[in-house]
Amino acid sequence: xxxxxxxxxxxxxxxxxxxxxxxxxxxxxxxxxxxxxxxxxxxxxxxxxxxxxxxxxxxxxxxxxxxxxxxxxxxxxxxxxxxxxxxxxxxxxxxxxxxxxxxxxxxxxxxxxxxxxxxxxxxxxxxxxxxxxxxxxxxxxxxxxxxxxxxxxxxxxxxxxxxxxxxxxxxxxxxxxxxxxxxxxxxxxxxxxxxxxxxxxxxxxxxxxxxxxxxxxxxxxxxxxxxxxxxxxxxxxxxxxxxxxxxxxxxxxxxxxxxxxxxxxxxxxxxxxxxxxxxxxxxxxxxxxxxxxxxxxxxxxxxxxxxxxxxxxxxxxxxxxxxxxxxxxxxxxxxxxxxxxxxxxxxxxxxxxxxxxxxxxxxxxxxxxxxxxxxxxxxxxxxxxxxxxxxxxxxxxxxxxxxxxxxxxxxxxxxxxxxxxxxxxxxxxxxxxxxxxxxxxxxxxxxxxxxxxxxxxxxxxxxxxxxxxxxxxxxxxxxxx
Amino acid sequence: xxxxxxxxxxxxxxxxxxxxxxxxxxxxxxxxxxxxxxxxxxxxxxxxxxxxxxxxxxxxxxxxxxxxxxxxxxxxxxxxxxxxxxxxxxxxxxxxxxxxxxxxxxxxxxxxxxxxxxxxxxxxxxxxxxxxxxxxxxxxxxxxxxxxxxxxxxxxxxxxxxxxxxxxxxxxxxxxxxxxxxxxxxxxxxxxxxxxxxxxxxxxxxxxxxxxxxxxxxxxxxxxxxxxxxxxxxxxxxxxxxxxxxxxxxxxxxxxxxx
Numbered sequence: 188x189x190x191x192x193x194x195x196x197x198x199x200x201x202x203x204x205x206x207x208x209x210x211x212x213x214x215x216x217x218x219x220x221x222x223x224x225x226x227x228x229x230x231x232x233x234x235x236x237x238x239x240x241x242x243x244x245x246x247x248x249x250x251x252x253x254x255x256x257x258x259x260x261x262x263x264x265x266x267x268x269x270x271x272x273x274x275x276x277x278x279x280x281x282x283x284x285x286x287x288x289x290x291x292x293x294x295x296x297x298x299x300x301x302x303x304x305x306x307x308x309x310x311x312x313x314x315x316x317x318x319x320x321x322x323x324x325x326x327x328x329x330x331x332x333x334x335x336x337x338x339x340x341x342x343x344x345x346x347x348x349x350x351x352x353x354x355x356x357x358x359x360x361x362x363x364x365x366x367x368x369x370x371x372x373x374x375x376x377x378x379x380x381x382x383x384x385x386x387x388x389x390x391x392x393x394x395x396x397x398x399x400x401x402x403x404x405x406x407x408x409x410x411x412x413x414x415x416x417x418x419x420x421x422x423x424x425x426x427x428x429x430x431x432x433x434x435x436x437x438x439x440x441x442x443x444x445x446x447x448x449x450x451x452x453x454x455x456x457x458x459x460x461x462x463x464x465x466x467x468x469x470x471x472x473x474x475x476x477x478x479x480x481x482x483x484x485x486x487x488x489x490x491x492x493x494x495x496x497x498x499x500x501x502x503x504x505x506x507x508x509x510x511x512x513x514x515x516x517x518x519x520x521x522x523x524x525x526x527x528x529x530x531x532x533x534x535x536x537x538x539x540x541x542x543x544x545x546x547x548x549x550x551x552x553x554x555x556x557x558x559x560x561x562x563x564x565x566x567x568x569x570x571x572x573x574x575x576x577x578x579x580x581x582x583x584x585x586x587x588x589x590x591x592x593x594x595x596x597x598x599x600x601x602x603x604x605x606x607x608x609x610x611x612x613x614x615x616x617x618x619x620x621x622x623x624x625x626x627x628x629x630x631x632x633x634x635x636x637x638x639x640x641x642x643x644x645x646x647x648x649x650x651x652x653x654x655x656x657x658x659x660x661x662x663x664x665x666x667x668x
Numbered sequence: 669x670x671x672x673x674x675x676x677x678x679x680x681x682x683x684x685x686x687x688x689x690x691x692x693x694x695x696x697x698x699x700x701x702x703x704x705x706x707x708x709x710x711x712x713x714x715x716x717x718x719x720x721x722x723x724x725x726x727x728x729x730x731x732x733x734x735x736x737x738x739x740x741x742x743x744x745x746x747x748x749x750x751x752x753x754x755x756x757x758x759x760x761x762x763x764x765x766x767x768x769x770x771x772x773x774x775x776x777x778x779x780x781x782x783x784x785x786x787x788x789x790x791x792x793x794x795x796x797x798x799x800x801x802x803x804x805x806x807x808x809x810x811x812x813x814x815x816x817x818x819x820x821x822x823x824x825x826x827x828x829x830x831x832x833x834x835x836x837x838x839x840x841x842x843x844x845x846x847x848x849x850x851x852x853x854x855x856x857x858x859x860x861x862x863x864x865x866x867x868x869x870x871x872x873x874x875x876x877x878x879x880x881x882x883x884x885x886x887x888x889x890x891x892x893x894x895x896x897x898x899x900x901x902x903x904x905x906x907x908x909x910x911x912x913x914x915x916x917x918x919x920x921x922x923x924x925x926x927x
Contacts, residue, residue, distance in 0.1 A: 294924065321765075341678075
């Protein structure tokens with residue numbers, strides 16, 4: 188007996204309840220509006236000791252008193268005192284780092300979680316795409332899941348039947364709608380879930396990150412759907428780490444940081460603020476890593492750059508005749524940092540110490556991509572520069588420093604290694620730092636490839652610029668006729 | 669209570685679809701398929717018959733096999749329904765944590781699916797009655813009533829235990845042992861007359877013993893269950909239902925966080 192038959196038997200005249208979904212509702216708000224007022228959501232910290240839990244006794248008392256005993260449990264606030272409201276027809280993007288409370292907000296709006304303090308007021312029907320395939324039964328076929336899911340969203344059997352073909356066509360699942368959904372790929376899960384959610388015609392659509400697994404064609408379709416959705420005055424809330432889609436799809440954005448609203452406003456503005464903060468955090472992390480590199484490290488006398496006993500690639504080797512004491516990166520203006528923009532110039536400052544008389548000395552420098560590709564390599568010998576050597580009767584050790592200036596890095600957004608080395612002309616390493624110093628490039632433009640030369644676009648007709656174009660592609664636009 | 673009733677009504681289509689699905693899914697991939705819902709109790713009855721009738725030579729009951737039948741079928745519904753229901757919410761996974769699924773549907777599905785298995789086996793029981801030379805009497809009219817009362821009792825208990833089990837997973841482990849004890853405290857293997865007067869009160873305190881007696885009077889004695897017993901169990905079941913709904917509502921808000 189197929190579920191279809193069962194459904195046909197049982198789903199006659201399903202009385203539709205417009206309040207399907209969940210959450211507190213207030214009649215005087217327009218459909219599709221959400222109000223979140225000083226909401227705090229607290230989670231119990233899972234502790235190893237059972238003693239910190241509420242006792243069975245206090246729980247039993249709670250059944251009758253109809254309230255919750257809080258007990259002495261350690262808690263953390265996933266959201267603390269968050270307030271905002273959303274007008275119908277707006278589309279809100281929520282950005283923030285992992286664990287900042289983005290999904291918690293969605294679950295509160297959806298009514299899956301309940302606030303510990305404050306109120307969540309929602310008016311209208313909700314469809315929520317919180318996780319891939321959530322709400323789907325893996326053993327049921329796509330068809331059965333559409334029916335079950337539709338009922339969960341509060342549709343009647345007739346309504347689902349009327350929309351069934353559209354749902355399947357939109358999800359591009361005509362061929363496998365009668366297969367169990369456990370055989371679906373994540374893209375298929377997502378398409379079916381999204382298709383079902385938008386075809387139930389909710390007043391509010393909550394989407395958590397799931398669209399990321401869609402292919403380009405489907406994402407374009409999603410975008411059309413979402414635009415249409417907004418035209419019809421529906422509300423969209425969208426949680427993602429793909430910031431470009433926030434600026435594309437949303438007219439409003441919130442940046443959540445550790446359970447608090449840090450910024451609210453125009454998406455571009457909020458994203459810039461957020462990125463700025465992310466960069467600061469990365470900068471601090473790179474600084475910490477790079478500072479720890481050389482401190483307290485006993486430079487081993489080892490001429491062999493191959494893997495050490497534990498199978499790791501060595502990051503430092505050499506005979507210590509010259510010791511690199513400190514490696515610093517900064518902008519050309521002298522601001523120390525490890526996170527740069529692709530257009531920026533970079534200064535590498537290396538402090539070193541000569542421990543013995545040397546017959547010659549070569550300094551090398553290299554920039555490597557994280558995968559090991561060498562992007563740039565140079566040394567004093569190639570560039571015909573001779574590092575000054577101590578005079579014959581000088582005492583040792585002697586400390587000195589050099590700077591290496593790159594007027595413009597021209598690299599794309601990624602993380603990189605900076606290699607520095609001191610060695611003799613015949614290649615004997617004094618001190619070799621390989622994959623020891625990290626820096627990162629951030630860029631607002633997403634060029635592809637590994638290198639971003641200075642470039643500019645000019646078009647014929649824009650005479651002034653066209654003549655001035657130095658490096659870049661010139662497009663000769665055919666004049667009409 | 670009213671909230672739960674309203675939501676059961678609202679999501680009844682989902683409830684039916686899930687029950688239908690559970691019925692067909694249970695024996696998917698097995699050769700005998702649906703026959704297992706008859707074979708399982710039959711095997712149990714055969715074993716008990718053999719041991720008690722022929723080895724222990726328990727002979728204080730006429731039609732002992734039929735007697736076992738009448739007591740065991742409802743017991744299997746009760747015990748497997750309750751055990752399944754207790755784990756249903758904690759095993760609900762992303763349905764509870766990531767979607768707008770109405771949680772109380774799950775224990776209901778377990779109870780009702782097992783009820784349907786029970787109902788499917790009733791014709792088998794009637795066949796066995798005829799085989800033993802007994803004809804179904806008008807007392808069968810009371811059967812739906814008894815089933816309804818027991819269902820209320822079971823639903824109430826399931827709601828409470830499934831909800832508590834989310835926080836204290838011990839419940840389902842304790843329950844497994846409790847059910848074994850409970851089974852022997854019900855007059856399923858032995859008639860209630862065999863219980864010494866001094867212990868007879870335990871039967872009165874045990875609603876499942878009362879249900880068992882009522883089934884036996886319908887199936888074997890061809891008598892209407894006593895009105896006193898019906899009233900008593902009915903009132904108790906309503907009470908358990910209200911209690912269960914209360915407990916369930918107390919815990920339901922934290923399901924999504926604890927699973």
